[in-house]
Amino acid sequence: MNARENAADGMRVLVGYAPDERGDDALALAALLARTMRAPLTAVHVHPPPWPTPGPGAVDAEWVAYLKGQADEALDAALARLAEFGVPRRDVTPRVHAHRGSGRGLIEVAKDTGADLIVAGSAPRGRRGRVAVGSTADQLLHGSPVPVMLAPRGYAAHPPRRFSRMTVAYLRRRGADGPPDAEGPLSAAAAIAERLGVELRLLTLVLRPPGLAARFRVPGGVLDRQLAQAEEDLRYAAGLFGGGTPVERVTAIGTDIAKTLGTVDMLHGEILTCLSGHDAPLRKVFLGESSGKILRAAPCPVLLLPRGAAVPVSGEKPQVR
Numbered sequence: 001m002n003a004r005e006n007a008a009d010g011m012r013v014l015v016g017y018a019p020d021e022r023g024d025d026a027l028a029l030a031a032l033l034a035r036t037m038r039a040p041l042t043a044v045h046v047h048p049p050p051w052p053t054p055g056p057g058a059v060d061a062e063w064v065a066y067l068k069g070q071a072d073e074a075l076d077a078a079l080a081r082l083a084e085f086g087v088p089r090r091d092v093t094p095r096v097h098a099h100r101g102s103g104r105g106l107i108e109v110a111k112d113t114g115a116d117l118i119v120a121g122s123a124p125r126g127r128r129g130r131v132a133v134g135s136t137a138d139q140l141l142h143g144s145p146v147p148v149m150l151a152p153r154g155y156a157a158h159p160p161r162r163f164s165r166m167t168v169a170y171l172r173r174r175g176a177d178g179p180p181d182a183e184g185p186l187s188a189a190a191a192i193a194e195r196l197g198v199e200l201r202l203l204t205l206v207l208r209p210p211g212l213a214a215r216f217r218v219p220g221g222v223l224d225r226q227l228a229q230a231e232e233d234l235r236y237a238a239g240l241f242g243g244g245t246p247v248e249r250v251t252a253i254g255t256d257i258a259k260t261l262g263t264v265d266m267l268h269g270e271i272l273t274c275l276s277g278h279d280a281p282l283r284k285v286f287l288g289e290s291s292g293k294i295l296r297a298a299p300c301p302v303l304l305l306p307r308g309a310a311v312p313v314s315g316e317k318p319q320v321r
Contacts, residue, residue, distance in 0.1 A: 011195065014042045014115035016106045016136065017078040022121030027078060028156035029149065029301055030119040031085035036163060037195045042093045042113055045074040046105035049098040071096040103139025116146055122153040129154055129299055141287040141304060148285050149303045164269030166193040167201045169294050172233035185275045185305040186240050201248040202237050204230040205260045208253060227251060257290065258297035270300040276307040283308065
């Protein structure tokens, strides 16, 4: 039984491919996900649509033929590379889709195929080992109805043999505008971690003021109160997973998100998971300010979960919590 016949048993993974380094990084990450979860994999190449205004017939036909040839070459390269990463051609569904925006095109294909997770690479201009958000990722991170996972630049050069752990960056939100909406995404993170066979770790970053004030820590002062609140919030979040899921809790202190995250140990094979911004529409991915800083500072693949929605792992539809 190949992966497509086994669709009901796991998450459906969709990977966007462009014939460049970011495409290679995305394939390496998607292949590891598909192998680990025994998941159906769809490889998609999004190309520009034909001219909106019809021109001379010969010119239109020539342009369409050119686009088709480029798309066929890209998918052939993707299938060959996926085979090198351990996913044979028979287990991959190739798709070509025309759209002016590659990220929006991937979202359309994800809806059409029932994909549960979209994988993409970092923008080519980014720092090696980090994620840079280009136009494709920006479109995915501001409207995808399913989780999005981004590979850092250069990921394909030394991909891990297996995933080692999932760290969830968590900040409990408070306010009078309704109940917390983290339960669904946290449940989704736990479900994905279980499918990947890795343990969960909850992480809260506590930021202290920069400069002179950062050198002093008064017992019972602002920083101590922040730490106590962070630890209480982590206990609350860990309790959402139930008693059967062991969850490590970590609090890191620093003056800014990038430097503070840099003090946290990350394993080869780590996945860093972020929740969408509080202002995101329900069941949509939306990269908030803090999540954006975490994403750009992370030295590993980053998974962004839709707000308020649990992720299906056995073919069922998402449920809003």
